[in-house]
Amino acid sequence: MIDLRSDTLTQPTPTMRQAMANAKVGDDVFEEDPTLKKLEALAAKKTGKESALFVPSGTMGNLISVLSHCQRGDEVLLGDRSHIFLHEVGGMSALGGVHPRTLPNNEDGTLPLPLVEQSIRKLDIHYPLTRLICLENTHNHCQGSPLSPEYMASMAALAEKHGLKIHLDGARLFNAAVALDIEVEALTRHADSVMFCLSKGLSAPVGSLVCGDRNFIQRARKNRKMVGGGMRQAGHLAAAGLIALENMVERLKDDHLHAGLLAEKLASIDGIELDQTQVKTNIIFFKLNHPKIDGDTFLTLLEERSIKILMVDPGVFRAVLHREVSREQVQTVAQTIHSILIEQYK
Ligand code: TLP
Secondary structure, eight states: EEEOGGGGGOOOOHHHHHHHHOOOOGGGGGGGOOHHHHHHHHHHHHHHSSSSESSSSSHHHHHHHHHHHOOOOOOEEEEOHHHHHHSTEEEEHOOOOEEEEEEOTTTOOOOOHHHHHHHOOOOOOOOOOOEEEEESSBBBBTTBBOOHHOOOOHHHHHHHHOOEEEEEEETTTHHHHHHHTTTTTTHTTTTTTEEEESSTOOOOOOOOOEEHHHHHHHHHHHHHHHHHHOSSSSSSHHHHHHHHHHHSSSTTHHHHHHHHHHHHHHHHHEEEOOOOOOSSEEEEEEOOSSSSSSSHHHHHHHHTTTOOEEEEEEEEEEEEEOOOHHHHHHHHHHHHIIIIIIIIII
């Protein structure tokens, strides 16, 4: 099976499995797990923050970040295509009483600065208090676009002017840094808090990190406990995370090259609509526009040929490149799609 549904499907490497088995561990609720502490220190260093906290998932990392920045009734500005808004079960409002105010994302995942500024609430008895801006880098549902450090800096200046905080959903932060050929810190310096995932292209089995200043991470630690994310011998997971951070970042370039190659091939197939200039990291979106095949049939035909992708809207598909998809497999995927759409169902 060539599984392009997500980079979350990556299996831990043999080295990770060995490191997990042999990890020195302790009880992390007592803050006594040496391997976990090492991972948190490395994450803080890479993002240029004072402190970091290991969490089981990106969703929990984003949730506790919002809870640690906001009080009940506060308002958060975020994109209408952001993962936090679309795919995190409304956690900020359900569990935190925090009010999400969505603004339309530009195609490249940015939020228009004038619109953000206009949307900040004035002090008025009728209004909630605008507290936080959430950005996403890379932006999953905007073609996996990386947000530039210049854009992040302009948003940071705006936030500072109005006394707001910025949280960065950096589930694929390392993809952004690799695509832009910069250090991660050049992006994270413009955010007060950042969450990044180890369990996507970096191939660790479980885990994400939340990074920020010491006080923020103290609050986040307590909020993590509140939502049941305090873990015990989590160093077994951190051992894989250390390898992810130390050895798996550079290879993300391969995924980006493979995504570019797949996009180029798909763009030339009749019945596929895809703007290959938009593909900058490991995520591709395309539309199916074929007289004889609808989205569900297309998925079934692909699965019969051992290929899986995601249908995100009727007739709209996402393919994500990752460590377990080789260049040859990219060719196979392109040829198979070509043969389904062109040869068999003319
Ligand atoms: N995204 C997953 C699924 O939710 C769809 C994926 O396959 O892309 N932020 C962003 C930008 C994400 O893409 C994801 C996961 C998360 C947060 C949440 O991470 P997890 O899955 O660890 O809770």
